[in-house]
Amino acid sequence: MVVCHNYEVLVVPLREVGSQNQAGFRPKVVVTRNLGPDVMPLLYERSDLDLVLWPEDRVADRSWLLENIPGAAGVLVMITEKVDKELLEAAGPSLKVASTMSVGYEHADLSELGKRGIKFGYTPDVLTDAVADLSVMLALMAGRNAGQVITLVQDSKWPASPWAPFAFCGPQLSTTPISAKRTVGFLGFGRISQATLARLVPFGITDCVYSSNPTSQPTPSRDEALAKKHGLKSLRRVNVDELARESDVLFVLAPGGPTTRHLVNEEFLKKMKKTSILVNTSRGTLVDSDALGKALREGWIWGAGLDVVEGEPHIAADHVLVKEPRCVVLPHIGSATLETRVGMATLAVQNLLAALDGKEMPASIDLSNRS
Amino acid sequence: MVVCHNYEVLVVPLREVGSQNQAGFRPKVVVTRNLGPDVMPLLYERSDLDLVLWPEDRVADRSWLLENIPGAAGVLVMITEKVDKELLEAAGPSLKVASTMSVGYEHADLSELGKRGIKFGYTPDVLTDAVADLSVMLALMAGRNAGQVITLVQDSKWPASPWAPFAFCGPQLSTTPISAKRTVGFLGFGRISQATLARLVPFGITDCVYSSNPTSQPTPSRDEALAKKHGLKSLRRVNVDELARESDVLFVLAPGGPTTRHLVNEEFLKKMKKTSILVNTSRGTLVDSDALGKALREGWIWGAGLDVVEGEPHIAADHVLVKEPRCVVLPHIGSATLETRVGMATLAVQNLLAALDGKEMPASIDLSNRS
Structure with a gap:
């Protein structure tokens, strides 16, 4: 597939689709x-299906969705649509499958889906590389003062900022002869963390520490193989205290939800190195924003790069972290590349069609124990 | 050496140094x-030397330099100080060595130095990794719309920018199953280019093309070895036309000066892919700013990341490239990391002291044929 790059204005003509009452x-x-x-x-191309498509290039109105869902066999949603009891009741017993174009499914009530025997598809894995790319980008940006210097140029202050030996200098991601050890840490060590680690190897990373869900089994042979593959001096699973203390760059890449809320708090941040960088490209709830603001103001850590912030998207210029000069804040664009979003949309359609056709869905959540 | 990271305010006490007239x-x-x-x-620690140090944390006044240089045996300068005939004449015949804390030496008149038999030290190589890091960062930032989205967050527009399938999407640096080929190009293929290439390998880069100074010898066995080492399908030296046409990401990493001025011009940019990214971390003069502005406005290429701009630092908010939403402009911070700048300063001091001590300088320019 050659990905079309002209997405600025969606130019797909809306095909004549069956009216909402022709179902059956x-x-x-x-x-x-x-x-x-x-x-x-x-x-x-599926002329055997009656396609009802929200016609506008903005989030679908809930009222439109509730009006059109009755009698549907399948629904394909974005992360912006709640798949809850109300929607499922409006759909009625015809609904076989709900498919979301997202890896997260906080917007779907899995229990209600399971009760009704409705299949549920999502889009994991396809965004691993895009988020790993962004994680590396944020680690570099936080160390290199990218936020401050971009603003400086845009505010016409470059002419008045002559070269100085240590102007805008931060800690270097790459090792150097005078700074030959670099430990990267991962809070959560799933696919995205491992893809991020792989990208960092040629920067001269020497050591890796990670923390996982305490209930998960240790994987010493996997860890040994990874260390060997990447030529690392060490790769170890550690507790969160060690993770905070040892990481030069710490990547937060764990699931959100109540069990991981504010794992990165004042206590954690106080243990980190003064020269360390914190990167969060998973879920905003993992990091206590007030604690991180304090850590940056008081120099407990050196800088931060965040793609996610607790309470997003309601984050304005006066937010404690947007105000911090050494904190780069992006508006949750982890998976936002053309290739990845096309991959996610393709997988969401494949999930939908497979379920309707009675075939195995490429990526679904097993709801059999939730009914 | 453990690099001190507290450079925000220089806290080194200025030692009592000999007055300027005690030389001899x-x-x-x-x-x-x-x-x-x-x-x-x-x-x-060199109490055998009479150290005269500009006492302020800003560029040294030329008048101070001219007043203090007479009778000096050595001078250590920044890129901000011209080492020209006037300075050398003011120094007089005592001057044995000029040492600059920079890899570039456009500010030094090598011919005048050579004529007088003055040794000249500079600081190559130590900044290779810092510039390669920044090159990767800019390639990622340009593709991921970093400039636009940072501004969006700082302008409090995140709350009004709901998730959309293709919002902020650009071309992905990493390969994906639906976009499995990625060619990086280098205009100039020296140490920094090769260090940048090495960092890109785990992003799934498949092919590499480069152009070198036309008078340089081809290096097919080196190229073959590099391709093999990095697992690339191909690594080829090409002419600039092919370089423009084939690169998905093009890194400009060649010396400045009249022979390379505006190598990247309208003709070059028109040959590039509409989805391509241009990164310049070498010298601003290599890229015609007006041509690049036009290329970005008219969609000949997708985006650009620049650490250098012709005419810098006199680049204000109304500059044709600062205005472009898909152009990230940084204020020439390529080597600006604490580790690298400490490495450069250390090497500059080592060059100075070696020449004064009659030892071999670690990094000097041979001026024997310039006298």
């Missing part, structure tokens, strides 16, 4: 967003 | 900038 002849599928010129043909 | 007893060395707590001790 052909199974109805409701899709809450135009998925662009690379992916929509996968739906348009 | 001890060789005088003039140093135009405080080099910080890691490096100044290398000078302070």
Whole structure:
């Protein structure tokens, strides 16, 4: 597939689709967003389906969704649509599958889906590389003062900022002869963490520490193999205290939710090195924003790069972290590349169609024990 | 060496140094900038030298330099000080060595130095990793719309920018199953280019093309070995036309000066892919700013990341490239990391002292054919 890069304006014509009340002849599928010129043909070519598509390039109105879902066999949603009891009751017993174009599914009530025997698809894995890329980018940006210097240029202050031996200098990601050890840490050590680690190896990373869900089994042979593959001096699973103390760059890459809320708090941040960098590209809830603001103001750590912030998207210029000059804040663009979003949309459509066709879904959550 | 990270305020006390007229007893060395707590001790411990140090944390006044240079045996300068005929004449025949804390030496008149038999030291190589790090960072930032999204957050526009399938999406640096080929290009293929290439390998880069100074010899066996080492499908030296056409990400990493001026011009940019990224971390003169502005406005290429701009530092908010939303402009911070700047300052001092001590300088320019 050659990915079309002209997504600025979605140019896919909205095909004439069956009116919302023709269900019964052909199974109805409701899709809450135009998925662009690379992916929509996968739906348009299915003339055996009655496609009902939200026609605008913005989040679908809930009222439109509730009005169109009755009698649907399948629904394809974004992370912006709640798949809750109300929606499922409105859909009625015809609904076989809900498919989300996201790796997260906090917006879906798995228990209600399971009770009704509705299959549920999501899009894991396809965004691993995009988020790993962004994690490396944020580690570099936080160390190199990217936020401050971009603002300096945009504020016309470059002419008045002559070269100085240590101007804008921060800790270097790459090792150097005078600073030959670099330990990267991972809070959570799943696919994205491992893809991030792999990208950091040629920067001269020497050691790796990680913490995992305490209930998970240790994997010493996997760890040994990874260390060997990457030529690391060590790769160890540690407790969160050691993780905080040893990491030069710490990547937060763990699931959100109540059990991981504020794992990175004042106590944790106080243990970190003064020269360390914190990167969060997973979920905002893992980091206590007030504690991180204090850590940056008081120099407990050197800098931070965040793609996610607790309470997003309600984050304004006066937010404690947006105000910090050594904190780079991005608006949750971890998976936002054309290739990855096309991959996610494709997988979401494949999940939807497979379930409707009675085939195995490429990526689904097993809800059999939730019914 | 453990690098001190407290450079925000230079805390090195200025030692009592010999007055400027005491030369004769001890060789005088003039140093135009405080080099910080890691490096100044290398000078302070040399009680056999008469150290004259510019006392302020800003660029040394030319008048101060001209007043203090007479009778000096050595001078250590920054890129901000011209080492020209006027300075050398003011120094007089005592001057044995000029040492610059920079890899570039456009500020030094090598011919005038050579004529007088003055040795000249500079600081190559030590900044290779810092510039390679920044090159990767800019490639990622340009593809991921970093400039636009940082501004969006700082302008409090995140709350009004709900998730959308293709919002802020650009071309992905990493390969993906649906986009499995990625060619990086290098205009100039010296140490920094090769260090940048090495860092990109785990992103799934498949091919590499480069152009070198046309008078340089081809190096097919080196190229073959590099391709093999990095597991690339191909690594080829090409002409600039092919370089423009084939690169998904093009890194400009060649020397400045009249022979390379505006190598990246309208003609070059028109040949590039619409989805390509241009990164310049070498010298601003290599890229025609007006042509690049046009290329970005008209969509000939996708984005650009620049650490250098022709005419810097006189680059304000209304500059044709600062105005472009898909152009990230940084204020020439390529080597600006604590580790690297300490490494550069250390090498500059080592060059100075070696020449004064009649030893071999670690990094000098051979001026024997310039006299």
